[in-house]
Amino acid sequence: FLRASVRPDGSWAIDTNLATWTTTLAIKALDHTRGVLSPEQKRALRNWLLGQQYRAVHPYTHAAPGGWAWSDLPGGVPDPDDTSGALLALLSLGAVDGRIVRAGEAGLEWLLGLQNRDGGIPTFCRGWGTLPFDCSAPDLTAHALRAWSAWRPHVDARLQSRLDRAISRGLNFLATTQRAEGSWVPLWFGHEHAPDDENPVYGTAQVLLALRDLKHRGFQLPGRIDRTAAEFLAGVQRLDGSWSGAGPDGPPSTEETALAIEALAGSAYIRVVDGGLEWLITHV
Secondary structure (H helix, E strand, O other): HHHHOOOOOOOOOOOOOOOHHHHHHHHHHHHHOOOOOOHHHHHHHHHHHHHHHHOOOOOOOOOOOOOOOOOOOOOOOOOOHHHHHHHHHHOOOOOOEEEEEEEEHHHHHHHHHOOOOOOOOOOOOOOOOOOOOOOOOOHHHHHHHHHHHHHHHHHHHHHHHHHHHHHHHHHHHHHHHHHOOOOOOOOOOOOOOOOOOOOOOHHHHHHHHHHHHHOOOOOOOOOOOOHHHHHHHHHHHOOOOOOOOOOOOOEHHHHHHHHHHHHHOOOOHHHHHHHHHHHHHHHH
16 A cells, blocks of 8 residues: 555655545536536446445454445545445446446445434444544535435335435434534534634535435425525625635635535525636636
């Protein structure tokens, strides 16, 4: 692993290889524009993604088979963010045949086995929420909810029933962890200019994307959690139209701006979205 990951200048990066994560992000991004990927490219990406799924108990963490890690190099560990991303990417690539369904079912089962008692999804393993690795996180839970709801039509009635229960528990977790102003704070994705290094823009945008997907698929949301989340996101937009992970007075960020726009697109906040788009067009 060390020999394979060294840079040409002799150094190593803190994140050496995120090939699975960045590939699934790219697939989901390209899915917004139909026809960009050729059938041959889609086939190659499907085969590559299927090749990254763990088919046996993981040798380091003893995690059950079915999940995906962030890297195609040795040393990766199955986690819910990459597993959810891979599941969604496989659906984006089409051709949901028997092989894809079997991989999808294994990934769904792996995510179901990870759900904590509070209904949330932790980073690597179930637990009591006392350590970062077993603590439920809103953004990870939201990603799993998107994967579960997207895959629901492709599985049998037994698994659908289990997914419905898990989705209900996940929504309850999100309802209980939403802050008074409407935001959610992610566990691992922070911002160096924010108090306590938190990033409520990132967390809230990721949850709002999941809530929008679930609502479109007919799931009942608890209370007004999606409306208060949208109000929060719109309310922390900077005067120049951008967003910052550190709030309206923090430095602007392309990633937070893009996430906020995607989360608010199609909502009543048309002027807010237009302002963000103008900023992105100017700065990218």
